[in-house]
Each structure stands twice: as C-alpha cells, then as structure tokens.
Amino acid sequence: MPHKTGRCNLNLTYNAELKPYNSFGVSAKATCLAEIHASEDLEQAVELADSNDLPLLLLGGGTNVLFAGDFPGMVLLMRNRGVEIDRESGLIRIAAGENWHDLVQTCLKNSLYGLENMALIPGSTGAAPVQNIGAYGIELESFFVELDLFDCNSGNVRTMNRKDCNFSYRDSILKQPRPRPQVVCSLTLQLLRDPTPNLSYPTLAKELEPIGDPTPQDIFKAVCQIRRRRLPDPTKIGNAGSFFKNPVIPHNEFEQLRTRFDSPPSFPAKEGIKIPAGWLLEQCGFKGYTKGEAGVSERHALVLINRGGATGKELHQLAMEMQARVQSEFGITLEPEVRVICTA
Numbered sequence: 001m002p003h004k005t006g007r008c009n010l011n012l013t014y015n016a017e018l019k020p021y022n023s024f025g026v027s028a029k030a031t032c033l034a035e036i037h038a039s040e041d042l043e044q045a046v047e048l049a050d051s052n053d054l055p056l057l058l059l060g061g062g063t064n065v066l067f068a069g070d071f072p073g074m075v076l077l078m079r080n081r082g083v084e085i086d087r088e089s090g091l092i093r094i095a096a097g098e099n100w101h102d103l104v105q106t107c108l109k110n111s112l113y114g115l116e117n118m119a120l121i122p123g124s125t126g127a128a129p130v131q132n133i134g135a136y137g138i139e140l141e142s143f144f145v146e147l148d149l150f151d152c153n154s155g156n157v158r159t160m161n162r163k164d165c166n167f168s169y170r171d172s173i174l175k176q177p178r179p180r181p182q183v184v185c186s187l188t189l190q191l192l193r194d195p196t197p198n199l200s201y202p203t204l205a206k207e208l209e210p211i212g213d214p215t216p217q218d219i220f221k222a223v224c225q226i227r228r229r230r231l232p233d234p235t236k237i238g239n240a241g242s243f244f245k246n247p248v249i250p251h252n253e254f255e256q257l258r259t260r261f262d263s264p265p266s267f268p269a270k271e272g273i274k275i276p277a278g279w280l281l282e283q284c285g286f287k288g289y290t291k292g293e294a295g296v297s298e299r300h301a302l303v304l305i306n307r308g309g310a311t312g313k314e315l316h317q318l319a320m321e322m323q324a325r326v327q328s329e330f331g332i333t334l335e336p337e338v339r340v341i342c343t344a
C-alpha cells in the first residue's frame with residue numbers, strides 16, 4: 001500500500017522480500033523498501049528512515065550485491081527516469097534509475113558513440129560511477145562529466161566532477177562505506193559524435209577480425225555476442241558477474257609466479273602487474289565447482305552462481321573459501337567486487 005503524506009505518495013513495502021531485487025536471486029528481508037521515482041520520494045523516505053532509526057541501503061538493479069543475511073533497515077530502490085540528449089554537443093544527462101544497457105542503445109540510435117564496448121552490463125545508470133564500470137577496454141570514467149549527489153546526512157544536493165569522484169579500476173570515492181549513503185540522482189556524460197572504434201581488448205579485436213572496418217553497431221553486436229557466450233544470463237541463473245576484482249601484484253611477486261607457471265596471463269597496471277582473478281581461481285580448481293546449491297560457473301571461475309536454492313550465506317561462505325584458497329596457494333589477496341550485505 002502506498003504510504004500517503006501531504007507531500008507525495010511514497011510507495012513503501014514493509015517486511016519486503018528482496019529476492020526479485022538482486023541478480024543472485026537469494027531470499028532476504030528488509031524492514032521496508034521505498035521506491036524512489038523523484039527527489040521528493042528520496043527526501044521523504046530518508047526522513048521516515050531517520051525518524052524510525054533505520055539504516056539505509058541503495059539499490060539499483062541489484063546486480064552487484066550479495067545479501068548474506070536480512071537487511072534490518074530501509075532499502076531505497078532507485079527508479080527515477082529520464083534522459084536528456086544534446087546531439088550537437090554530445091552531452092547526455094541521465095537519471096539514476098535508467099537501465100544502463102538501454103542507455104547504450106539510446107546513444108547509438110542518436111549517433112552518439114563510445115559506450116558500445118560496455119553494452120549488456122546489467123544494472124542501473126546511477127550505480128555505474130560507484131564502481132566505475134568497465135568492459136572490453138573502456139571504463140565509464142572516460143566519458144564522465146559530473147553527477148548530482150544527494151547526501152542523506154545533510155539533505156543537500158551537490159555536483160561532483162571527475163576529479164571529485166577519484167575513479168580507479170572498479171572503484172571510486174562513492175564505493176567507500178559511509179554511515180549514511182550518498183545517492184547518485186543523475187549523471188552527465190560526454191559522448192563522441194564521430195565513431196571512434198576501440199579495439200584495444202584482444203578478445204573483441206579477434207571477434208571483429210572478419211569485419212574490416214567495424215562500426216560502433218558492429219562493436220555493440222560483437223560485445224553482446226561475447227558476453228552471452230562467456231557469462232551466465234542472470235535472468236536464468238543467479239549471479240553477479242565477476243565476484244572478485246583482478247588483483248595487482250608487485251613485479252617481484254610476478255617473477256616468482258613465473259617460476260611456477262610457464263606464462264601466467266598478466267596485464268601491465270599502474271602499481272604493478274594485474275593478474276586475472278579467474279585464472280588464479282581456475283588453477284585452484286574452482287571452475288564448475290559445486291557446493292550444494294551454491295557454485296561457480298562452468299564458463300568462468302570468477303562467476304559465483306546460485307544453482308536455484310542457495311542462500312546468500314552459502315554463497316558468501318563459498319566466496320570466502322575461494323578467497324582463502326587463493327591466499328594459501330598464491331599468497332594473493334582477492335578483493336570482492338560485489339558488495340556483500342551481511343548486517344544480520
């Protein structure tokens with residue numbers, strides 16, 4: 001039942017089941033869930049949470065979270081919509097609740113380019129800057145101009161530019177834990193008006209080899225094809241994509257690794273050498289691993305899956321087991337990319 005007040009109709013559900021709102025498809029309860037369609041909803045929901053001493057949790061598509069237990073607080077489900085496009089300048093302003101993949105398609109339809117390498121990343125646009133989403137040689141950061149942020153502590157809205165966000169690999173200042181969350185309400189991106197294919201990622205370049213001079217639409221299609229082949233579809237089998245970040249190790253540790261393995265896969269990184277976490281996990285035998293209803297994808301050792309009836313706690317335990325094994329086998333610490341919610 002909508003909770004009515006003088007100012008607006010806030011759509012609230014008490015004792016809310018979160019299974020439909022997380023791509024792992026695990027069951028968890030929240031004290032209450034509020035749908036945010038407009039800034040008034042946000043203000044009112046935060047006020048209500050404050051007056052009931054409820055912690056807050058933001059959720060977009062729920063494709064990068066794992067509920068390892070219930071959430072004894074208020075979930076703010078970002079559902080505000082709207083896209084403003086200026087084709088002349090290539091600037092585009094998007095409401096946080098817009099779906100990311102739909103946005104990529106909208107940009108292509110409007111002859112604005114650059115995002116096609118990030119096609120089919122599930123989730124909302126508002127969450128995209130939180131972990132500086134990226135795929136196939138591109139990160140959000142390259143197109144980012146600014147975002148509008150609602151501070152649940154002060155109730156103020158402020159604008160943050162690229163420097164303020166402090167983006168890095170699957171990270172930004174927005175990912176840092178805070179007692180009260182900061183809500184991305186909208187973001188502005190600068191897109192390219194001329195097609196500028198980025199084929200720096202070898203798998204993508206190989207996929208497009210038969211096409212001499214690929215267009216952004218060709219890249220879009222190729223990225224979708226590769227992703228559908230490599231990753232389980234979260235609408236069919238519960239998962240949150242890559243569970244861990246790829247670790248970066250110092251050069252001397254990489255040399256040690258090379259004494260054990262002929263040619264371990266690696267990429268140069270700012271602070272050392274980046275090793276694919278999926279490869280480390282595969283060496284530990286986790287590809288296709290099963291533990292009850294929790295498991296690891298047969299296609300990719302970095303993707304934890306819910307085979308149907310796994311609990312969030314079981315998936316979390318499996319993730320910790322994987323982390324511990326990589327630590328003992330390689331002395332490398334895997335950091336989760338997925339946010340684990342384990343408050344109760």
Ligand SMILES: Cc1cc2nc3c(=O)[nH]c(=O)nc-3n(C[C@H](O)[C@H](O)[C@H](O)COP(=O)(O)OP(=O)(O)OC[C@H]3O[C@@H](n4cnc5c(N)ncnc54)[C@H](O)[C@@H]3O)c2cc1C
Binds near residue numbers: 063128183240241242
């Ligand atoms: C099959 C699959 C493939 C994936 N592939 C990729 C990939 O290639 N590259 C990549 O980078 N990621 C990938 N992901 C991870 C995920 O899609 C992205 O991180 C996405 O941006 C998450 O969006 P979401 O709306 O679902 O976020 P949620 O899971 O709802 O939230 C993620 C985090 O962001 C916070 N948050 C959500 N909305 C807001 C907001 N409006 N303001 C502030 N904070 C907010 C949440 O509190 C939480 O901490 C993949 C996931 C899946 C399931």
